[in-house]
Amino acid sequence: MTDTVFPLEPSAAEAQAAIIEEFGFFSDWTERYQYLIDLGRKLPEFPDAWKTEEHRLHGCQSMVWIVPEGDAQRLVFHAVSDSAIVSGLIFLALRVYSGRSAREILDTTPDYIAAIGLAKHLSPTRSNGLAALLEVIKARAAQA
Template identity: 65%
Template sequence: MNAIATPNAEQAQQDIVEEFAFFGDWTERYQYLIDLGKQLPPLADELKTEDYRVHGCQSMVWLAPSVHGDKLHFQAASDSAIVSGLIALVLRVYSDRPAREIVATEPRFIEAIGLAKHLSPTRSNGLAAMLAKLKAYAAATLNT
């Protein structure tokens, strides 16, 4: 048994909710989002292609899946600091999970931390597009 257990998607969402509860206002939360985005590993230029581009985002966003055993791993990047932070949250919940768990997991953390009320309509649309693309990748692996 591993000494360090990776939390499941629900636990990852709960961890995010608890982290955001530490911040008193949205200025601090946005700064935390930006800081999370800065910690994303860089995305290789060969993955920044039209195939991996997430449409529906005002900023440029790429989401590249890969399959490792029964789990899907996602790499992603954006040219926007706040969107990069959103990507970091999404990857914590959905990356390195079995496809079935990805498809079944609703992104409760978005509402729970108040993101739904504090994102511009274009960022909300972009986040929804990113989640839809991620779930579509997972669903496709279930059908192969």
């Protein structure tokens, strides 16, 4: 694991634009899946103590844990999965949403998913898991 700190870009919109640009470099989905796997390896350390039922994301076939921190001014999300591709999906979601204000999170539609073709190339269970992850992020922002 690395010490990646989110946000990487100043705004959620800029993060989405960067993701779309990066995925545009790849000509096929084999390369894009490999890139997702590589991104997943860049997730920050996630303490084993956080891998509890309380933090488990339900609705995903893989094991996923998510821990939100912060307040309406700045929400930070920590998450990890036991699946390499799902870890990459988590990385992308955190890149767009983690470290942002609750208002920016709520105002940001995850357009990058359709723009890079994820919607068409994920299995139904991975799509459901990604939707569940985004739902938790949006719900936490709404609570703040």
